[in-house]
Amino acid sequence: MQAANRDKLIVALDFPAYDDARHLVDTLGDTVSFYKVGLELLFHDGLALASELKNDGKRVFLDMKFLDIANTVEKAVAAVAGLGFDFLTIHGTDTKTMAAAVKGRGNAPLKLLAVTVLTSLDQTDLADQGIAMTPQDLVLKRARLALDAGIDGVIASGQEAAAIRAATAPNFLIVTPGIRMPGGEAGDQKRITTPDEALRAGANHIVVGRPITAASNPKSAAESVLQRIALA
Numbered sequence: 001m002q003a004a005n006r007d008k009l010i011v012a013l014d015f016p017a018y019d020d021a022r023h024l025v026d027t028l029g030d031t032v033s034f035y036k037v038g039l040e041l042l043f044h045d046g047l048a049l050a051s052e053l054k055n056d057g058k059r060v061f062l063d064m065k066f067l068d069i070a071n072t073v074e075k076a077v078a079a080v081a082g083l084g085f086d087f088l089t090i091h092g093t094d095t096k097t098m099a100a101a102v103k104g105r106g107n108a109p110l111k112l113l114a115v116t117v118l119t120s121l122d123q124t125d126l127a128d129q130g131i132a133m134t135p136q137d138l139v140l141k142r143a144r145l146a147l148d149a150g151i152d153g154v155i156a157s158g159q160e161a162a163a164i165r166a167a168t169a170p171n172f173l174i175v176t177p178g179i180r181m182p183g184g185e186a187g188d189q190k191r192i193t194t195p196d197e198a199l200r201a202g203a204n205h206i207v208v209g210r211p212i213t214a215a216s217n218p219k220s221a222a223e224s225v226l227q228r229i230a231l232a
């Protein structure tokens, strides 16, 4: 397995306790090189684990979905950028938030990813917010806003990836969750794709949680995902 292919897999450490997450990382060993720490683990020493992962030579994606006034977003992003992590999410709802994040990141290597429209929201939820656009059109509009604001990429389902790739730029990062192996359990995910489908649609990285974290043998589950990545 080439390092470049391995780097395409990001395993989501969605655990309610540090020890569970640490145990999974130790079980996966050299099979996985990139991890996502989200809001759940954050409040169970997730930041400490993220720093340990960096010290172990892993890459770390902090899924923090920042959204606040420009001054607060800028300073919060600057603080994260100083910690040496690799990816950070912010909400891509408006240019002011995104421009503030870009300013806060400065020259740090941290990549900023915008969440365009949460995949849990449908047309009715957007109407509640006074938005008449379809979720699909709003995703593309916000992806273009993100590109123009200097954001490095977006989080997008595999089913949106091709349209986003066409509407943005070849070097714009697309990171895709909602990944399932062929015949796998969908769980609460709606817009699912297989690893190779997502990559062929234009995704640069895939985020995989339960298909690996809840597998009876997480290491062999991760190896199966990597085999499908190699197919693409």
Ligand code: C5P
Pocket (backbone or CB within 6 Å): 012, 014, 038, 118, 119, 120, 155, 177, 178, 179, 189, 207, 208, 209, 210, 211
């Ligand atoms: O367990 P599963 O593979 O569904 O986990 C997917 C991960 O990606 C979770 O951490 C989830 O919060 C995240 N995510 C998602 N859909 C989005 C954005 C993030 O599933 N639109």
